Amino acid sequence: MNMSITMAEMSFRTPLLTGSGTFGYGDEFKSLVDYNTLGGIVTKSVSLEPRAGNKPPRICETSGGIINSIGLANPGVDSFIANKVSLLPIDETRVFLSVVGNSVEDFLAVVDKFETIADISGYELNVSCPNVKRGGLEIGGDQDAVAAIVKAVRAITKRFISVKLTPNQTSIAPMAQAAVDAGADALTLVNTLIGMAIDTEKQRPLLGNVTGGFSGPPLKPVALAKVWQAAQVVDVPIWASGGMVNGIDCIEFLLAGASGLQLGSVLFTDPFSPQRVLNEMEEYCSHHGVAEISELVGALKV
Ligand SMILES: Cc1cc2nc3c(=O)[nH]c(=O)nc-3n(C[C@H](O)[C@H](O)[C@H](O)COP(=O)(O)O)c2cc1C
Numbered sequence: 001m002n003m004s005i006t007m008a009e010m011s012f013r014t015p016l017l018t019g020s021g022t023f024g025y026g027d028e029f030k031s032l033v034d035y036n037t038l039g040g041i042v043t044k045s046v047s048l049e050p051r052a053g054n055k056p057p058r059i060c061e062t063s064g065g066i067i068n069s070i071g072l073a074n075p076g077v078d079s080f081i082a083n084k085v086s087l088l089p090i091d092e093t094r095v096f097l098s099v100v101g102n103s104v105e106d107f108l109a110v111v112d113k114f115e116t117i118a119d120i121s122g123y124e125l126n127v128s129c130p131n132v133k134r135g136g137l138e139i140g141g142d143q144d145a146v147a148a149i150v151k152a153v154r155a156i157t158k159r160f161i162s163v164k165l166t167p168n169q170t171s172i173a174p175m176a177q178a179a180v181d182a183g184a185d186a187l188t189l190v191n192t193l194i195g196m197a198i199d200t201e202k203q204r205p206l207l208g209n210v211t212g213g214f215s216g217p218p219l220k221p222v223a224l225a226k227v228w229q230a231a232q233v234v235d236v237p238i239w240a241s242g243g244m245v246n247g248i249d250c251i252e253f254l255l256a257g258a259s260g261l262q263l264g265s266v267l268f269t270d271p272f273s274p275q276r277v278l279n280e281m282e283e284y285c286s287h288h289g290v291a292e293i294s295e296l297v298g299a300l301k302v
Pocket residue numbers: 019020021022044045059066068070072098126129164190191192214215216217219241242243244262263264265266
């Protein structure tokens with residue numbers, strides 16, 4: 001069975017990737033994950049300046065999933081380059097650097113510095129974090145702002161660019177189209193939904209930031225619909241992100257039109273999930289006479 005897949009002229013060993021912020025910078029999972037099971041990893045988002053993140057608590061459980069308000073805590077691009085790049089599993093799998101910023105200039109400055117790092121497969125532009133006051137939703141909900149960022153980054157790099165969009169918008173199609181028209185090679189769909197949870201004994205929010213990003217299995221139907229809707233209007237590869245915990249979840253996303261599958265919150269409850277999920281996908285393929293996993297992409301019969 002051939003589990004490899006080609007996207008934007010790049011070959012991936014499998015369609016499985018790890019979602020930004022759920023796999024650190026790759027080094028933490030080295031003893032837990034067999035990189036042969038992955039097509040690539042996406043790093044935690046990196047910004048121009050170091051970010052301390054939001055007030056704790058920053059993560060809580062809720063019905064069927066989790067809400068996080070990490071607030072994009074990260075060491076900033078210079079410290080990342082000095083201390084983290086050498087730890088990236090570049091020899092083991094494809095590495096995509098996630099970039100976040102408050103403005104076009106921020107994105108450009110980070111990507112410009114990343115261009116000096118050899119053997120990186122590309123970038124994921126995070127224009128969709130719900131946990132920051134600037135740079136997140138204001139940008140992610142504004143087509144012109146997203147297009148301006150993608151266009152500017154496109155002009156300074158030949159590397160692959162995926163643009164990660166927010167599900168916190170009624171229709172994903174115009175935003176997907178705007179990102180692709182501006183030069184995106186792929187789309188990552190989707191980031192977290194805005195969520196909130198309350199401790200009724202204390203009558204206080206469970207998160208220091210009050211609201212956060214809701215992820216995990218309940219996000220799956222929303223993400224699936226966004227992937228399907230975007231796949232109707234754009235002709236670039238789509239990386240699915242949202243609630244996948246098993247191989248059948250992944251098959252659903254492939255059928256809806258995704259060719260990359262990012263595991264996220266499931267890595268916290270089951271760090272070994274990439275191997276299990278890949279086995280489950282292979283099992284599905286053998287039961288359904290699928291010789292090449294790529295046959296399933298967009299194969300939904302409607
Ligand atoms: C703790 C945590 C931190 C995250 N940090 C980032 C981040 O830095 N950048 C980003 O683009 N997405 C981030 N995400 C979003 C995930 O990459 C993913 O898009 C989202 O969780 C939905 O997938 P899931 O339901 O499989 O977790 C984070 C998610 C979680 C749970």
